Amino acid sequence: MSILKVKKLKEKARVPFRATEGSAGMDLAACIDEAVVIPPHEIRVIPTGIAIELESADYVAYVFARSGLAIKHGIAPANCVGVIDSDYRGEVCVGLVNQTDESFTVQPEERIAQMVISPVILPEIKFVDELTETERGTGGFGSTGVK
Numbered sequence: 433m434s435i436l437k438v439k440k441l442k443e444k445a446r447v448p449f450r451a452t453e454g455s456a457g458m459d460l461a462a463c464i465d466e467a468v469v470i471p472p473h474e475i476r477v478i479p480t481g482i483a484i485e486l487e488s489a490d491y492v493a494y495v496f497a498r499s500g501l502a503i504k505h506g507i508a509p510a511n512c513v514g515v516i517d518s519d520y521r522g523e524v525c526v527g528l529v530n531q532t533d534e535s536f537t538v539q540p541e542e543r544i545a546q547m548v549i550s551p552v553i554l555p556e557i558k559f560v561d562e563l564t565e566t567e568r569g570t571g572g573f574g575s576t577g578v579k
Contacts, residue, residue: 457546511536
């Protein structure tokens with residue numbers, strides 16, 4: 433079993449937690465003293481008040497959107513998916529972008545993203561002259577159809 437070490441950097445920080453037993457992601461909460469307004473089409477960096485230590489370089493933490501915030505309110509991580517490398521020891525912060533035409537307010541202790549711990553595969557990189565042929569080939573960006 434893997435261990436995720438979590439250090440509280442601020443007293444009000446919430447430990448990441450799974451909302452249900454079947455949740456793959458752990459919710460991250462805003463560790464702010466007062467509400468933060470994200471104006472339309474702007475980005476704000478929201479601290480979580482925690483730092484983490486992954487067990488080894490064999491793991492990475494990914495920060496994903498919470499579907500409710502993204503679908504219902506247009507609020508999602510500005511970089512789509514955040515990557516927390518195994519050797520990072522700073523505060524976990526989430527850059528949130530407001531993709532709507534209305535301001536959105538992040539409240540203290542509000543769940544703002546979800547963190548998933550995943551194994552890392554570090555392949556040996558090798559330059560080659562040719563790649564194997566496939567039926568799809570170089571077709572991309574909708575080449576297999578719209579539906």
